[in-house]
Amino acid sequence: MDKSALDHDHQDVPSDAALRVKALESLLVEKGLVDPAALDALVDTYEHAVGPRNGARVVARAWVDADYKRRLLADGTVAIAELGFSGQQGEKLTVVENTASIHNVIVCTLCSCYPWPLLGLPPVWYKSSAYRSRTVADPRGVLRELGLEIGEDVEVRVWDSTAASRYFVLPQRPPRTDALGEPELAALVTRDAMIGVARVTVP
Amino acid sequence: MGGMQGLGEIGYERDGPVFHAPWEGRVHALVTVLARYGRWRALRPEIELIPAERYLPMSYYERWLAALTALIVKSGLATREEIADARSRPGSERFEPAITAATALAAALQPPRTELATHVVEPRYRVGQRVRGANLNVPTHTRMPRYTRCRVGTVERDRGVFALPDRDVYFQDPKPQHVYLVRFTARELWGESASARDSLYIDLWEDYLEPA
Numbered sequence: 001m002d003k004s005a006l007d008h009d010h011q012d013v014p015s016d017a018a019l020r021v022k023a024l025e026s027l028l029v030e031k032g033l034v035d036p037a038a039l040d041a042l043v044d045t046y047e048h049a050v051g052p053r054n055g056a057r058v059v060a061r062a063w064v065d066a067d068y069k070r071r072l073l074a075d076g077t078v079a080i081a082e083l084g085f086s087g088q089q090g091e092k093l094t095v096v097e098n099t100a101s102i103h104n105v106i107v108c109t110l111c112s113c114y115p116w117p118l119l120g121l122p123p124v125w126y127k128s129s130a131y132r133s134r135t136v137a138d139p140r141g142v143l144r145e146l147g148l149e150i151g152e153d154v155e156v157r158v159w160d161s162t163a164a165s166r167y168f169v170l171p172q173r174p175p176r177t178d179a180l181g182e183p184e185l186a187a188l189v190t191r192d193a194m195i196g197v198a199r200v201t202v203p
Numbered sequence: 204m205g206g207m208q209g210l211g212e213i214g215y216e217r218d219g220p221v222f223h224a225p226w227e228g229r230v231h232a233l234v235t236v237l238a239r240y241g242r243w244r245a246l247r248p249e250i251e252l253i254p255a256e257r258y259l260p261m262s263y264y265e266r267w268l269a270a271l272t273a274l275i276v277k278s279g280l281a282t283r284e285e286i287a288d289a290r291s292r293p294g295s296e297r298f299e300p301a302i303t304a305a306t307a308l309a310a311a312l313q314p315p316r317t318e319l320a321t322h323v324v325e326p327r328y329r330v331g332q333r334v335r336g337a338n339l340n341v342p343t344h345t346r347m348p349r350y351t352r353c354r355v356g357t358v359e360r361d362r363g364v365f366a367l368p369d370r371d372v373y374f375q376d377p378k379p380q381h382v383y384l385v386r387f388t389a390r391e392l393w394g395e396s397a398s399a400r401d402s403l404y405i406d407l408w409e410d411y412l413e414p415a
Contacts, residue, residue: 015224015226017224017226017264017265017268018224018225018226020268020272021226021229021230021233021268022226022229023286023289024233024268024272024275024286024289025229025233026289027281027285027286027289027290027291028233028237028275028280028281030290030291031280031281031285031291031295031296031297031298032297032298032299033237033240033280033281033298034233034236034237034302035236035302035303035304037303037304038232038236038302038303038304038306038307039229039232039233039236039307040232040304041304041307041308042228042231042232042235042236042307042308042311043222043228043229043231043232045308045311045312046221046222046228046231046311047220047221047222047228050312051221086312086313087311087312087313088235088310088311088312091318092318092362107205109204109205109348109350110247110346110348111247111250112263117312120221121221121231123216123219124214124216124219124223124263125213125214125215125216127263128210128211128212128213128214129204129207129210129211129259130210130211130212130213130214131213132204132205132210133204133205133206133207133208133210134208134210134213136205136206136348136350136392136403137205137206137350137392137393137397138393139401140398140401142213145213145215146213146215152398152400154400155400155401155402156389156398156400156401156402157401157402157403157404158389158401158402158403158404159403159404159405160205160348160403160404160405161406162346162348162405162406163346163362163365163382163405163406163407163408164318164362164365164382164406165362165384165406192217
């Protein structure tokens, strides 16, 4: 096990994994299997184009447009396509709504299923063995550990997305935001609120 | 691993880069591009062949790299010797760069059709029906978490017809069948220490269920 590969800080020496990937890529390019420009385009897309800002736009639209919200809850895949979002891991998108009495939280115990078109690639902690193993059995404890206390009068629904559907949480709109427009509302929405491990708050 | 204990810290971070090192992004992109050659159905079954004592301490993209390398060798895209010194051997298969940047992006940004909408299969269960997780102990790839075995839940929704991943990922007869969203109460799964209000929702293939 190469410790440096787990080191998320800056590294002076390339990790074993970095060297192996570089060698593998150059071999695959030499054999004509891979075009480096295709890899560049994919990395750029997942680093910059696909990410939680997409999901935040969907949430803000649902908060201001009751018809859109109805369509979103009825068929997530079709409704996000209206805003131009689609792609791998977005098929059969199911949107679940947080209310005063229901709190939804998403996990994948299998590995890392996650709605890429709206949230980008999942964060490291979402893929951790601890989050995957504990969230199904003790959601309230996990949420508390992440800073979110759920009242005893609120029902917690855990969505284990190991199959064909991907899940996405429509968070509650914070109070006293009537004066805000869609872009201002979208700016309040965090990735974690759309996973269900945080609330949307007004700073 | 749902419901297991002793698996360490969550390691929560509010913000973090998409890729923690450039090689992670390259591995992610390589997996997307090479999948287009159609020589394997999914990376996941190969990741499951990593022994648990090696799997647990590996990072997410180290697992991807290990599984991808194994699939490249098994499927004949390159040999172990070629990978070892990063040089292709004389007479080895040559490919046209089939996957351009444009086709790679199109593949990533278009939803794959996983639902077998044209298959007409009679559903065995209906919404509202009580079902029990079958006592299946599958040594190969499956999408049935062990915590649902022998537990009773309620069908909330019929998702439509899908290939059974247990077979489909190995290029076997996909056995098209209905997938159901099933609700289990937290107490049914985890006992009296769980909140009586809480529940868990999961999509399960018909083969994973029996009537309760």
